[in-house]
Amino acid sequence: MTRIIAGAARGIRLDVPGSGTRPTSDRVRESLFGSLESADALRGARVLDLYAGSGALGLEALSRGAATATLVEKAGQAAQIAKANAARVAKAAELAASTVHVHRADVGTFLARGAEQYDLVFADPPYDVTDAATGDVLTALLPHLAENAIVVIERAARSPAPPLPDALTVDRVKKYGDTALWWVTADVVAQP
Numbered sequence: 176m177t178r179i180i181a182g183a184a185r186g187i188r189l190d191v192p193g194s195g196t197r198p199t200s201d202r203v204r205e206s207l208f209g210s211l212e213s214a215d216a217l218r219g220a221r222v223l224d225l226y227a228g229s230g231a232l233g234l235e236a237l238s239r240g241a242a243t244a245t246l247v248e249k250a251g252q253a254a255q256i257a258k259a260n261a262a263r264v265a266k267a268a269e270l271a272a273s274t275v276h277v278h279r280a281d282v283g284t285f286l287a288r289g290a291e292q293y294d295l296v297f298a299d300p301p302y303d304v305t306d307a308a309t310g311d312v313l314t315a316l317l318p319h320l321a322e323n324a325i326v327v328i329e330r331a332a333r334s335p336a337p338p339l340p341d342a343l344t345v346d347r348v349k350k351y352g353d354t355a356l357w358w359v360t361a362d363v364v365a366q367p
Contacts (some may be wrong), residue, residue, distance in 0.1 A: 177231055180205055182238030183268035189260045191229045192253040198229060199299065199329060203351045207327065208235055210349075216295055216325055217241050223293040223319070225282045225312070226304075230257035232297040234264045237275055241295070246277045247285045254279035283308075286315040294321045299329035310338035313359075317342055320361045328357040 177189040177198055191198050199207075211217050218240040224233030227246035237244040246261065248254040258277040265275055278285055282300075296316065300309050309328075316326070317340060325346075328337050332355040339345070339359065346358040 177201070177229060179231075179235055179238045179264060179267075180208065182235070182240065183270075184234070184238035184264045187238075187264055187267045189229050189231055189234065189263075190256045191231075192250070192256050198231060200351070200354070203329075203354050203356070204231065204235060206349070206351065207232075207356060208239060211236075211295070211325075212239065214325075220294040221245075221292065221321065223247070223291075223296045225285075225296065225298045225316075226300050227257050227277070227297075228253050228299070230260050230277065232299070234260055234275070236295060236297075237270065238264060238268055242274065244275045245291070245293070246275070247280055247282055248277070249279065249281050251279060282312050283315055286312065286319060289319065292319055292321040292324075294324050296320070296324065296326040297329070298326065302331070306335070306338050310340065313337065313343060314340040317361065324361055326359040326361075328359060330355050330357065 179187045220241040222236045222241045222244045224246045227248040230246040233244035233246045246257050261275040332350050332353050342362050343359045346360050349356045
């Protein structure tokens with residue numbers, strides 16, 4: 176069972192799609208969010224959760240003090256589950272409904288249409304997303320990165336490094352069993 180680990184919505188149960196997603200384990204989320212809190216990267220952050228699945232990463236950030244969370248998920252069932260989870264977390268944390276948005280959309284299409292900027296981005300592409308497609312998404316993400324933005328890319332530990340555009344640099348890689356988190360930062364300041 177997946178739950179919000181800490182913050183204003185601590186303990187709230189999150190539903191998870193029956194298939195087609197691979198939720199980030201509690202152990203990985205606990206370590207990830209401990210590091211983000213140590214870096215003071217959550218308080219007031221504008222968060223984007225790409226390939227959101229249940230929305231656990233974006234909603235955990237919201238529970239821990241992020242200002243907004245935008246969840247993007249292409250699969251219909253997963254997007255509906257993320258929307259229900261978002262409503263549950265917003266209610267438990269006594270947050271305005273406008274603090275969280277769930278978009279049922281292809282990640283590339285969402286990035287091409289939007290103009291918002293984000294301070295923290297989670298990207299956990301499904302296994303069937305090719306490296307080339309991941310590279311295209313990361314390139315499309317560049318104009319959406321605020322100054323000092325952090326991008327956390329989740330991949331299988333046995334996968335090669337994500338294909339990064341020149342403007343992104345790997346800050347660190349953390350491995351947790353079968354999962355690897357790539358912390359990436361932008362070398363250039365995005366234009367408003």
